[in-house]
Amino acid sequence: MEKSVKFVQGNEACVEGALYAGLDFFAGYPITPSTEIAESLSFRLPKKGGKFIQMEDEISSMCAIIGASLTGSKVMTATSGPGFSLMQESLGYAVMAEIPCVIVNVQRGGPSTGIPTHISQGDVMQARWGTHGDHSIVAMTASTHQDVFDITVDAFNISETYRTPVILLLDEVVGHLRERLDVPPPGDIPLIERLRTSCSEGIDYHPYLPREDGRLPMSDFGGVHRFNVTGLYHDMWGFPSDNPGVVQGLIRHLVDKIQNNVNLLARYKEYHLEDAECIMVSYGASARSALHVVESRRVRGEKLGLLELQTLWPFPEQIVREKCRNAKHILVVEMNTGQVMEMVKSSVDDPGKVFLANKVDGIFISPTDIRNILRVVQGKGV
């Protein structure tokens, strides 16, 4: 089968990726700038036999996808800042109960209702620490429609593999931009289906007893096994426990299953890093502007490079450290007050060479903005 060429918005590229990955349940509450995801799925999903539900709010949307995932569906919801805030409590539940799900947050300016129709990348830390309690999480992003498609498929695969919520942190510019997308024929990108228990009916099934490799086979809720699911610390049967050994064992498992696989989960792209004296670290739409500067300055022989991060959490510290080792300057290009810059600073050998090129007024950071900051960093003045 041939690939199919489309001219679509980034939000629609995310929809194409989700459908390719086998999405069969979506619950959501449309909100700018993510609305096109719900809009498009409202007619695309039922056509392939899936379920689309418009919920009364984002709290119930998150709860609905958790329930649907437990029954064996591949699930997703999509929102923006205010809705993402409302989802935090049940997001923690999904972390605790180890329920695969994909949450798309097409970022807009915040806090609160903020600036709905304009770009921001201000939810990076919220994706990491928005829900309470010690935990680990996966958050990914992309800057082009082809990458949005690929990373969405990836998000489903990771979510099913590690039994974890995966957050897709898109932004308004990528979400609303129209550009080319090639949807590959089915089968081109491998899909990972969740591990299901081999225990048959009548055999005692332990929903939270990890195998030797750390993975927990699932049984579809409403199927042949009865088991408990809770947000409390729980034993291998899923029943609440305050046994210190059980509590410590579970938190270690929840954190380790992600943190021990940082490099496996890391997705990134690199441009001209080999000999780069100044390396830009960026992600999402900002990486497009950064790449524009890198490509145009390379023509003049300036040794600029770009490290585009696609996995933001767990933060690929080792990769960032190694890639940036020989750079004189590291310029973090992002649309917030330095959320990823702080992570880059704590990753590299010399935090003193890390600078921030940002913009926080709702207007997309342009190559000119970056070039102006670059001049100052390079000691050329304004």
Next chain:
Amino acid sequence: MEKCRLVFSGSGGQGVITTAIILAEAAVLFDKIKAVQSQSYGPEARGGATRSDVIISDQQINFPKVPQPNVLVCLTQLAYNKFSTIIRPGGILITDPKYVVIESKLAARHHEIPIYKSVMDQIGLPIVCSTCLLGSVLGLTKVVQYKSIVKSLKLRFSGKILETNLKSLDLGVGLVGGFEGIDKLAM
């Protein structure tokens, strides 16, 4: 080819965003070159000065916005007042005299095209003004192939509505000097 950067501006409802999408879509789907399209969201897209940016190129397009267009279309006075200064010196400025009165001279090649009047005189349906504009942009820039625009229109319209739009497209081309240099027959 040279990178062509266009900004379409006007009032919400005039079809400037749809025009931009059809043009960029024709480039990507049928001319097999690169194009990106973005637009203003929020209240201004429903009135006020709405805007859509398009870049068409055979090279990879990273930064998708157009701070300085080669081609600027202004279909209202408000849009003209707000955006006219961003045009690249020597660029093409397109306005419709029904809506825009030019107050100061710009360093641009200015085309005052009576789109609204011509469409009303010859077709009688103001809704196809945007397709007429598309024809004029095509005639002046030749940035995509005529047949690609037609194919792109066919994705959206059929029957009588398609016919009227195609007529309006040809009218737009005619208003800026006709089909010289445009391969109309190679469908």
